[in-house]
Amino acid sequence: xxxxxxxxxxxxxxxxxxxxxxxxxxxxxxxxxxxxxxxxxxxxxxxxxxxxxxxxxxxxxxxxxxxxxxxxxxxxxxxxxxxxxxxxxxxxx
Amino acid sequence: xxxxxxxxxxxxxxxxxxxxxxxxxxxxxxxxxxxxxxxxxxxxxxxxxxxxxxxxxxxxxxxxxxxxxxxxxxxxxxxxxxxxxxxxxxxxxxxxxxxxxxxxxxxxxxxxxxxxxxxxxxxxxxxxxxxxxxxxxxxxxxxxxxxxxxxxxxxxxxxxxxxxxxxxxxxxxxxxxxxxxxxxxxxxxxxxxxxxxxxxxxxxxxxxxxxxxxxxxxxxxxxxxxxxxxxxxxxxxxxxxxxxxxxxxxxxxxxxxxxxxxxxxxxxxxxxxxxxxxxxxxxxxxxxxxxxxxxxxxxxxxxxxxxxxxxxxxxxxxxxxxxxxxxxxxxxxxxxxxxxxxxxxxxxxxxxxxxxxxxxxxxxxxxxxxxxxxxxxxxxxxxx
Numbered sequence: 001x002x003x004x005x006x007x008x009x010x011x012x013x014x015x016x017x018x019x020x021x022x023x024x025x026x027x028x029x030x031x032x033x034x035x036x037x038x039x040x041x042x043x044x045x046x047x048x049x050x051x052x053x054x055x056x057x058x059x060x061x062x063x064x065x066x067x068x069x070x071x072x073x074x075x076x077x078x079x080x081x082x083x084x085x086x087x088x089x090x091x092x093x
Numbered sequence: 094x095x096x097x098x099x100x101x102x103x104x105x106x107x108x109x110x111x112x113x114x115x116x117x118x119x120x121x122x123x124x125x126x127x128x129x130x131x132x133x134x135x136x137x138x139x140x141x142x143x144x145x146x147x148x149x150x151x152x153x154x155x156x157x158x159x160x161x162x163x164x165x166x167x168x169x170x171x172x173x174x175x176x177x178x179x180x181x182x183x184x185x186x187x188x189x190x191x192x193x194x195x196x197x198x199x200x201x202x203x204x205x206x207x208x209x210x211x212x213x214x215x216x217x218x219x220x221x222x223x224x225x226x227x228x229x230x231x232x233x234x235x236x237x238x239x240x241x242x243x244x245x246x247x248x249x250x251x252x253x254x255x256x257x258x259x260x261x262x263x264x265x266x267x268x269x270x271x272x273x274x275x276x277x278x279x280x281x282x283x284x285x286x287x288x289x290x291x292x293x294x295x296x297x298x299x300x301x302x303x304x305x306x307x308x309x310x311x312x313x314x315x316x317x318x319x320x321x322x323x324x325x326x327x328x329x330x331x332x333x334x335x336x337x338x339x340x341x342x343x344x345x346x347x348x349x350x351x352x353x354x355x356x357x358x359x360x361x362x363x364x365x366x367x368x369x370x371x372x373x374x375x376x377x378x379x380x381x382x383x384x385x386x387x388x389x390x391x392x393x394x395x396x397x398x399x400x401x402x403x404x405x406x407x408x409x410x411x412x413x414x415x416x417x418x419x420x421x422x423x424x425x426x427x428x429x430x431x432x433x434x435x436x437x438x439x440x441x442x443x444x445x446x447x448x449x450x451x452x453x454x455x456x457x458x459x460x461x462x463x464x465x466x467x468x469x470x471x472x473x474x475x476x477x
Contacts, residue, residue: 034193054221055220055221056221057221058220058221058222059216059220059221061221062215062216062221062223063215065213065215065223066197066202066204066213066215068194069194069195069197069204069212069213070192070193070194070195070197070204071193071194072149072192072193072194072195073194076194083223086221088221088222088223088224089213089223089224090223090224090230092212
């Protein structure tokens with residue numbers, strides 16, 4: 001599947017599309033594409049947030065946050081703020 | 094372990110002293126003792142600032158089995174960390190790289206800032222839970238070793254108990270304050286390593302003295318005669334040799350390397366070559382310097398890391414590339430000429446009747462000064 005995952009489609013993820021997202025995440029891991037990992041995990045987090053699954057949301061937010069930290073991208077702060085709002089992380093300095 | 098040999102005969106005057114006993118060159122037990130008392134208890138060289146030139150550059154270094162990580166942070170400061178995650182002890186960085194954001198452990202992704210602070214411990218409190226009341230983030234930063242950069246050499250004090258670098262080496266820093274200026278590495282030709290089958294101390298000892306020059310470096314002798322050299326000795330601190338007839342390299346058109354700014358007349362024809370105890374060898378001249386870090390691999394093997402620096406950058410003096418290449422070749426030849434000597438002395442120390450040797454009272458002062466210092470460090474270690 002060649003689904004191009006972008007942040008705009010987070011709300012449209014259907015169960016059958018989850019496999020494609022999973023594959024895209026694996027490919028990004030294989031390529032050590034940090035920015036892509038941030039985007040994809042954030043999409044996964046967004047979809048779980050829509051479903052109301054807080055634990056899964058925070059799992060994916062954490063993954064996105066870690067790779068954002070490693071990449072040194074500003075989005076780490078946004079992801080951190082969301083985790084902090086769930087009581088799942090300390091605020092970044 | 095055998096009873097440690099007495100070092101009294103080393104610590105007397107050079108006129109009557111013997112050198113360090115054979116065991117200090119060939120016995121792994123004594124090597125382990127020196128690792129702690131000499132190399133870890135003092136300011137040892139482990140690398141160069143030029144190896145991590147940009148913010149975020151990180152380079153792992155194995156120093157006598159201790160995994161270290163050299164890092165340049167966003168403010169340009171150099172840090173030396175233990176290259177070990179505070180979680181499960183995983184090595185954090187296994188090859189030189191540029192770190193854009195944080196140092197992420199490849200095992201469970203604990204993340205550390207370039208300044209060593211723990212910034213994330215993902216899922217530490219359970220899935221999606223990144224805090225735990227018993228895991229204090231501010232107590233789990235990277236272990237930091239005291240470090241100091243001088244003449245582009247990165248020095249580290251592993252045991253943390255040495256006096257500050259500026260204090261230990263105050264005299265030498267003052268002696269060479271005219272060379273406390275920006276150094277520009279000469280480029281890829283100006284960086285080379287020599288693997289030598291010798292105990293690291295023999296490389297120091299050979300470097301310290303000019304006695305061997307006419308025999309081992311006859312090419313230098315044509316313009317740098319033995320009587321043009323002088324001993325440099327500071328008991329308990331450093332030693333080496335100086336020359337009064339340093340002659341600048343000249344190109345075919347009479348071109349020379351630019352001098353360091355504002356040097357006094359002494360350096361018009363002067364050059365000094367000093368061992369910064371324990372394992373760093375430095376040389377300064379009016380137009381270039383060099384630094385050698387001796388990496389002890391084990392009791393009988395050493396890697397010499399050699400780097401040459403200039404007063405102006407390669408960009409500022411692009412027309413001198415051929416001379417930088419030639420100069421590097423010249424120094425490489427000189428250092429290679431020393432290999433048979435340090436390897437031969439190493440072999441000689443397997444002769445069981447060798448008693449450490451007798452020194453030339455006139456010529457071997459700098460070498461004995463180093464022996465005296467090493468013996469002092471060992472005795473201090475044994476007393477504590």
